[in-house]
Amino acid sequence: MRRSCFRGFSRDGALFFAMALAQCVSVVFDGAEASSEADTRMTYDAFDDIEDRMKAVNAENCKSKTAAELRLPAAAVPQTPVNPSRTKLLHLHNMALNRAFFYSYIFQKFYEIDGYFDLPGLLYYYSSVAADLSANKKDIVGSGIFFDKRRAYAVWDRFNASLWLFGPRAWWSDDVANWNRKHADHTMNIVDYGAGSEPRYTDKEFKISQWYDLFLPDDWSMKGLDSVRKFSYLIGVKYSNETGRFTTGEFQFRSLFGPPSPSRSKAEYLPVLFTEPYFDCGQSNRWIVSAVAPVVDFIPRYQYWFHRNTYVAVTTMDMDFMTIDVNPCPTSPGNYFSSYFQNIAKCKSTTICEPLTDWGFRRGGYQCRCKPGHHYPPWQSGPFQGIEIESATEAEYQNGFDCIPTDVKLKDIPDNSVGRKKRSFDYEKNMMDPEFDISDRPSIARKTDRAAQTVKVDVLQSRILDKKLRFLRLVNLKEEETRLRTKDGKERKRRTVVPRVSHTFHLDSEANHKVQFSPRSKRKSNHKKAKQQSFDPRHNERMMSILFHKSRINGNNCHTYEPEELQLPRDVGYNVDVQFSNQAKTALRLSHFLSNFLQNIDLHERYGKWRRDRPLHVDKIFGEVLANTMSDQKIKGSGVFFDVDKFNGSDGELRQLFGPYAWRLEKDKSGQDTVEEFHAIDYAGFSTPYLTKPWFKNVKQHWHSENAYGLTIFKENIEVRSHLYQPDSRDSLSPFYYKAPKEEDGIWTAPYFDCDGYVDDWIITYSVPFFGQNSDSSAIEFQGVVTVDVKLDELDINQCPQDFAVQSAFKDTAKCHYKTTECIPLASKKFVLGSYRCQCKIGFEYPFYDIVSYFDGKTVEEEYRLKAEGDKQASHRYDNLHCRISAANHESWTHSLVMLIILFFIAV
Numbered sequence: 001m002r003r004s005c006f007r008g009f010s011r012d013g014a015l016f017f018a019m020a021l022a023q024c025v026s027v028v029f030d031g032a033e034a035s036s037e038a039d040t041r042m043t044y045d046a047f048d049d050i051e052d053r054m055k056a057v058n059a060e061n062c063k064s065k066t067a068a069e070l071r072l073p074a075a076a077v078p079q080t081p082v083n084p085s086r087t088k089l090l091h092l093h094n095m096a097l098n099r100a101f102f103y104s105y106i107f108q109k110f111y112e113i114d115g116y117f118d119l120p121g122l123l124y125y126y127s128s129v130a131a132d133l134s135a136n137k138k139d140i141v142g143s144g145i146f147f148d149k150r151r152a153y154a155v156w157d158r159f160n161a162s163l164w165l166f167g168p169r170a171w172w173s174d175d176v177a178n179w180n181r182k183h184a185d186h187t188m189n190i191v192d193y194g195a196g197s198e199p200r201y202t203d204k205e206f207k208i209s210q211w212y213d214l215f216l217p218d219d220w221s222m223k224g225l226d227s228v229r230k231f232s233y234l235i236g237v238k239y240s241n242e243t244g245r246f247t248t249g250e251f252q253f254r255s256l257f258g259p260p261s262p263s264r265s266k267a268e269y270l271p272v273l274f275t276e277p278y279f280d281c282g283q284s285n286r287w288i289v290s291a292v293a294p295v296v297d298f299i300p301r302y303q304y305w306f307h308r309n310t311y312v313a314v315t316t317m318d319m320d321f322m323t324i325d326v327n328p329c330p331t332s333p334g335n336y337f338s339s340y341f342q343n344i345a346k347c348k349s350t351t352i353c354e355p356l357t358d359w360g361f362r363r364g365g366y367q368c369r370c371k372p373g374h375h376y377p378p379w380q381s382g383p384f385q386g387i388e389i390e391s392a393t394e395a396e397y398q399n400g401f402d403c404i405p406t407d408v409k410l411k412d413i414p415d416n417s418v419g420r421k422k423r424s425f426d427y428e429k430n431m432m433d434p435e436f437d438i439s440d441r442p443s444i445a446r447k448t449d450r451a452a453q454t455v456k457v458d459v460l461q462s463r464i465l466d467k468k469l470r471f472l473r474l475v476n477l478k479e480e481e482t483r484l485r486t487k488d489g490k491e492r493k494r495r496t497v498v499p500r501v502s503h504t505f506h507l508d509s510e511a512n513h514k515v516q517f518s519p520r521s522k523r524k525s526n527h528k529k530a531k532q533q534s535f536d537p538r539h540n541e542r543m544m545s546i547l548f549h550k551s552r553i554n555g556n557n558c559h560t561y562e563p564e565e566l567q568l569p570r571d572v573g574y575n576v577d578v579q580f581s582n583q584a585k586t587a588l589r590l591s592h593f594l595s596n597f598l599q600n601i602d603l604h605e606r607y608g609k610w611r612r613d614r615p616l617h618v619d620k621i622f623g624e625v626l627a628n629t630m631s632d633q634k635i636k637g638s639g640v641f642f643d644v645d646k647f648n649g650s651d652g653e654l655r656q657l658f659g660p661y662a663w664r665l666e667k668d669k670s671g672q673d674t675v676e677e678f679h680a681i682d683y684a685g686f687s688t689p690y691l692t693k694p695w696f697k698n699v700k701q702h703w704h705s706e707n708a709y710g711l712t713i714f715k716e717n718i719e720v721r722s723h724l725y726q727p728d729s730r731d732s733l734s735p736f737y738y739k740a741p742k743e744e745d746g747i748w749t750a751p752y753f754d755c756d757g758y759v760d761d762w763i764i765t766y767s768v769p770f771f772g773q774n775s776d777s778s779a780i781e782f783q784g785v786v787t788v789d790v791k792l793d794e795l796d797i798n799q800c801p802q803d804f805a806v807q808s809a810f811k812d813t814a815k816c817h818y819k820t821t822e823c824i825p826l827a828s829k830k831f832v833l834g835s836y837r838c839q840c841k842i843g844f845e846y847p848f849y850d851i852v853s854y855f856d857g858k859t860v861e862e863e864y865r866l867k868a869e870g871d872k873q874a875s876h877r878y879d880n881l882h883c884r885i886s887a888a889n890h891e892s893w894t895h896s897l898v899m900l901i902i903l904f905f906i907a908v
Helices: 011-034 046-055 087-109 113-118 122-134 210-215 386-391 394-399 427-431 463-474 537-551 581-600 618-631 694-702 857-868 872-879 890-907
Strands: 142-147 168-172 187-192 231-238 252-258 287-299 308-320 351-355 366-370 477-485 491-499 635-642 660-664 677-682 712-721 730-732 736-740 752-754 761-773 780-791 821-825 836-840 854-856
Touching: 087 122, 087 142, 087 252, 087 287, 087 308, 087 581, 087 618, 122 142, 122 168, 122 187, 122 581, 122 712, 142 287, 210 287, 210 308, 231 618, 366 386, 581 618, 581 635, 581 712, 581 736, 581 761, 581 780, 618 635, 618 660, 618 677, 635 761, 694 761, 694 780, 736 761, 821 854, 836 857, 854 857, 857 872
Parallel strands: 187 712, 231 677
Antiparallel strands: 142 168, 142 308, 168 187, 231 252, 287 308, 351 366, 477 491, 635 660, 635 780, 660 677, 712 730, 712 736, 752 761, 761 780, 821 836, 836 854
8 A cells, every 4th residue: 555655666766766855854854843933024214214214204294394304313224335335425526525525726826816707607607517417317317516505606796706505406397398298307496495485494493404504604614623623735737828838837736625525434524424314395395415525715705815614615416315325234244334223134044135336215224145154045046035034924034034044064274275374163253343344346247037036057957956866966866868769769867866876996096087979970069168267277378478467557657658568458447437327417417517608608698687708717727627537536637628719719829739637646655644736737738639539539539520419408498696795586587508428438548558747657548539510610629539548457357267258468367276166256346356246156165264255366366376386385375275065954855864774765
C-alpha cells in the first residue's frame, strides 16, 4: 500500500520528489521561525504624519491656515543638503549661491557714483530669475531675490532712488493658457513681492517668509558673528579692449566680500541655509523647500570714508518637496544623519537597511541587504526592495524577506591582506561607532520587480532543481539527459544520475581531470551562448597605457608635447554627460539668461513707466562667469565667448571679440585658511582667437547663423509695480517670449590638457549656444557659447563589464572572480581604479567575518597587481578573493536530510 503511493516513479523521480517535499518542510519551519516577528507595517508612523499634514492644506483653504499649519518639520528634509548623494539638493544649494556671488560682486564693483546706472536694471532681475527656472525645469520650481528695507536701487527710474522693498520672484505657471486647453509647460509667472495688495514679506502676516528671517535684517555684527558669516575672496581680472591685446599686462586685483565658501562644512560657516518645507500659498500652491543665500554690499553707498559689509538681500531657489528622497533607515555606518522618517523601514532583523536615491516622497525608498553571516535565499536576486516589502501581504511579510543564517564557519580575514585591515564581526558595536565607516554604496540602486527577477544560471529550471543540483554536487554526482526512441518512432528524454567522473577514480589528482574525448560533430549543445561578465586583458592593457600617459603630463612639461598628445580618447570621458549634468545646467542657465536678455532688450522700449535696461556691461559678464566658478566646487572654470561682432557693450562700442573666462586657483596645501583666489581673463586679448577651439567651432557649425530650429520657446507673464513709492498695485506687461536651447543641445568635448599657463589641468568642457536678435531684429541668430570646465579627476570610472555598444575605455577591466561574484560600480569615488565591489552571485556567500559582504575593488586591484608582478603570496591572496557556495542553516538541513532518507527508503 505504501509502495502504491510512489507507483510510476523511478528512483530519480522519487529523489526529485523527496527534494521537493524537503524544501516544503524547510519553508514551514522557516515560516514558523519568522512568524515570531510582529508585523508593524500598519502602525501610524512619521510618514503618515507628514502625509496627513500635507493633505490638510490646499489652494482653497491655505489662506485661512496658521503659519504652523503651512509648514512641516525641518527634519523632514532627510539629510544634510551638501551630502554628495543628494545631488538635487546640492544643485539647489549651488544655484542659490551662484546668484548670491554674482549680486555681491556686481554691487561692490559698481559702488562708485559713476557706476550707478550700470547696476542691474529691471529686465536684468526678471530675466535672471526666469533663466533659473527654464534651465532647471525638473529641479527648480521657483527663484527669487528679496531685498531688505531701503537696500534696492531703482536704476530704471532715477539716480539714487532706493526702494522700500523689492523682491522679484518667478515660478512655473500651471494655468490653462491656450484655446485647446493644453497646459502651459513653459510658462512662468514673475511678480515683484515688494509691491501689490498682499502683506509685505517683512511682516509677520506674510506666513511663509522664512527665507527673509534666516539672514535679514543684518544683525550679525551685534552677535559677534560678522567675520564668520562674511568671507573675503581675492579676485583678479585681466581686461582686453581690442582683439589680440590686453589693456594691461597684469591682473587687476580686488577683494570681494560674500557668503562663506561652499567648501565650508561647519554649521556656523554654511553659506546656504534651507527653510522648513512649506506650502507656497497663492502662488505655485505646492509644498516646497527653499535654499537661501545672502548678498553682501557696502552700506552706506558712496561714502568712501565709512562703510560696512552688510547683508542687503537674499537669493532663493525652490524645490518641490515631493521630489526629495525620504530616508527611512536607522542610523548606521554610511547613514549617520538623523531624519524625521528614521526607523520606519520594515527590514527584518537578518538584514541591513539602505536608503535609495531618486525615489522622492514615497514609501519603499530603501532596500534590505543581508547582515554578515547570512545569505539570500536561492530565489532572491540581490537585496529585498522596500517597495515590495511595503506592498506585501501580512503572510508574505511574515514568511519572507529574511536572509538565511550561515551555519558553516566563516573564515577570518587574512592579516596580510593589502589595502585593508581586519575588522571586527561585532556588528552591533560597530554600528554605533560614529568613527566607523564602510565603502560607499552605489548611488543608483536597482528598482526591479521581484517577480521579474530570474535565476541567471541556465541549468537551473526552478528553485527545487537548484537545491537538487547542489545536493548532487555535494555527493559527487551529476544528472545526465539521454534521448531514447520508442517503437513507434517517438523520441523521449530520460534523466539518470551518474558519478561526476566517467572514468575510474585515481589517487593521482592529475588523472581525475581527464575527460572522455568525442568528435565535435557528435557533441550536443542545446544552449545559446550569452554574454557573461568577464575580465578583458586587452582592455586592461589599453586602460593602463592611457592612465600612464595622463600621469606624465603636467603644467610644467605640457609645452613639450604635441597638441594631439594633450588629448585623450573620447571614451575616457564616458558618462560625463550624466555625472556632470548639474554643472552643464549651470552653463545652460547663463545661456538662457543671455538669450532672454538679448532677444527682449529694446533701446527704445519702456516697461510701463520705467526706463529700459542698458546693454550688457563687460563686468556683468565677468561677474556671471566668476559666479559660476565660485559657487560649484566641481567647476574648474567657466566662460562666455561671443561670436564675431556680436557684443555691443554699455559704452556703445561694438567689439570684434569678447570672451571672459574665469577659473579657480588651487588652494595652498600648506594651510587651509588661506584666502580663496579666482582669476578671470578676456580671451579676446590672446593672439590666437578662440574661434578655432573645438568647443566653439563645433557648436557654431551646428547652430549656424539664423538657424533656431529645435529651440524651446519660453513665455514670461510679468507684473511690475505701478508706482515707485506707492507699491500697493502692480501692472501686467505684455508677455515676453524667448527661445533657448536644451541641455542636450550642448556638446561635451573629449578629455584634454589645457596648457595655457592658467588652468594647466586635465579637463572636459561643456559648451552650449546662446541666441539673440540679428542686426535688423528680424530673426534669432547664433551669438556665442557658454562653457564650463570640469576636472577629469572628478569623473567616476566604471570598470565593470558592460554591453558591447558602450564606448568606455574602462569597461571589462574589473578583476572580480566572475564565477562566484559580480561587479557593482561605486559612485563618488572619482577617477580612481578599484571604484567597484565584487558581490557574491546568487547561490554563493561571502566567506569572511566582516561588516561588509563583498570584496572591495581597491583590494582586488592591488592584489592583482602584486600577483602580476610575481608575488607568490599575493597570488595566493588574490585567488582567495572569491565567494563560496552558500550553505543553509543547520536546522533546515536537518529537516531536509531526515525527509530525504525516509522517502528514499520508501521509494526503494
